[in-house]
Amino acid sequence: MTSTRTDAAGAEGDEVDDLVTELREARERVDELESRVEEVGQSDLERVADAYNGATRLLDRYEDRATDYDDFEGYVEFQEAFVDFVEGLPEDLPAREGFEDADETFQKSRLNEEDFERAREHLSQPREYASLLSSYREARQRRSDAEHAVRSRLRDLESRVDHLERTLALGAADLDAPIEELHEPIEAYDEAVREAFEAFKREASAREVFALIDVIGSFPLVDFREPPTRLREYVESSEAGEEPIPKLLEYADYSASKLDHYVGEPHELKRHVATNRTYLDRLSAEPLTVGWPPPPASKLRYRTREYEAVVRRFAPEGTVAALRDVRRLAADPAWYGDLREAAHAVTELDDEQRSMLERDAVEPALREAGAKRDRLREALDAG
Template identity: 50%
Template sequence: MSDSAVADLTDAADTLHDARERVAEVGSDRLERVADGHAAFVRTLDRHEDEATGYGEFEKYVGFQEAVADRLSDLPDDLPARGAFDAADEALQQQTLSTTDFDRAREALAPAAEYAALYEEWTAARERYREARSAVHGRRRALEERIDDLDRLVRLGGADLDAPTHRLRDPVAAYESAVREAFGSFRREASARDLLAFVETTEQYPLVPYDRPPERLREFVAGGAGTEPIPRLLEYADYSRSKLDHYVESPRELKAAVGTNQTYLDGLTADPLVVSWPPPPGERLRYRCEELLACVSRFADDDVAARLRAVRALPRETDYATLRESAVARADLTPEERERLASGSVESDLAAAREELERIEAALADHPPLSDLADV
């Protein structure tokens, strides 16, 4: 695909070069003036032909001649093909006009039309060049992503799949089990007000990604019903209003605040508090554990915190990078990828992608952006 994109860019560059050489003989600004003048003159002819050639339409005839004069006054005397505009005007200087006169005027504009065609060709060549270069850029981005993916596969292919990854897995799993149990108890037993207050405190910890509670829900739990736990409020939200009258003071407010936010409340789980498997790189694990400790200690006992500190110590007390790489390889490599690694096709694909990227880079260097090209 890149060879095709490079070929398109090369061809577009050749076309642009040829057009630039011809445009340079005139000057792009002057050429544009001719093209604009030609287009305006032709529009004037097309707009007025029917009415200016009619009998007894003197006012329209005069209006047409004034329009032609306005078009001519806009054109500098030294403009290329200026004589073509004058010749067209001369063809129209008749006491009465016929379609033949308009045809002669259009024929007289032929030299200006050639300049206008050159300007359109140059504009089209520039746009094609821009699009071709953009396509090569897009191919470069795709190649860079592919090379990153293949590099990752090669790296994972070198991992020891028989490494004792349980040295990482066991502490991570033990902490996950403990924090899920502790959060489950917290959710069941704590007041909705306290639970949402805990969620709000996590805003200062970017690596503990709870969503901020909706404003209406926060305002509701600030009242008397906020002393109830979340599961109880969700149960109330399913009651009829007449039944709710026996449990809360404001059934309508509960329905509006809790019922409409049931998806959010159902989503308040321990998920943001667990350590992923495979675990993150060592430095990120340390930062995440520090933030988790600050949050977990607000509702869990010392045993949960101790298990989390054991996870935090893994990069220091184990060959963490090697074991993590093995864990990632086990989790991420598909049977097909393992087969490709064993056959050597991944390495050959990587080499081919890097060679292709070199050709892409060379093409982009040989064909700079339009903004870097000298004016003509």
């Protein structure tokens, strides 16, 4: 196993070396070509490359016809096309004389393959410019790809470092601490508030439920999603709003003719309720639960204070009492904090993390990942 881990670490190290080397070489290649490009000017290189590509297209297109003695029309068509092409080139085009010399090659009564070869030789300077531009573009793309690969690997390593640092922090917790002293009262309250809200949603009118959500809006730590505007308006103005939400959802499944026996304007109910089924189905007490592992003591105190102002409006006293029991857990921040850290450790640590902690392998892995991360950062910054 040790050999396997060593081999894996070595392979990963080689990968980082390869990425850094590729980035350095790609940047050096761009710098090398950039100085040559600047001597001519990139815009001029682009003009010459466009002209060269246009000329070679004409040569490739007409060579067979222009050198065929039986295709006089092709010969004339090519000569006219090439003359027009060269005459249309800007006077200040770099290496323009190469195009002119190529044109001179074709000013004869008959053409053969050697004429086209000579013409291509005359275009050697424009071809070099076009090749330089192409190489420069390829080098820039290579540099971009190399930088992208380094950034991608860097993100992986940064995530790895964060994960290992979190593992170390969790490993400092007492995994044998009596976390049930937190878990049991929190679980009892969360279950109670869920049941109380489901009963309220099942028995109260939709209008009453929406009125409660309106009140909840004044408590910033209770994150209930407000009902869609048109659904709210329908519930507030229609007689159907006096029905509980489950009944409205049941009605929405009825046919229009059957629904006509239960509510006025059945199409309006379907239009507003059926289209908002997801919102109504998902409406629950989750924003009022504490969750596990629990938040820090200060947040727990603030949240439970706001929770109580809401919960007492729809839940029985037993649920409110359970919430107060939860708030009292935060009365001793040190005790609560230790148990909370233990709860996070027990919940978050997976088998691999536990194994690394048992083998004291986290810190070496963290140092290695951090060194690779720093090397990639330096490679990027060096550009």
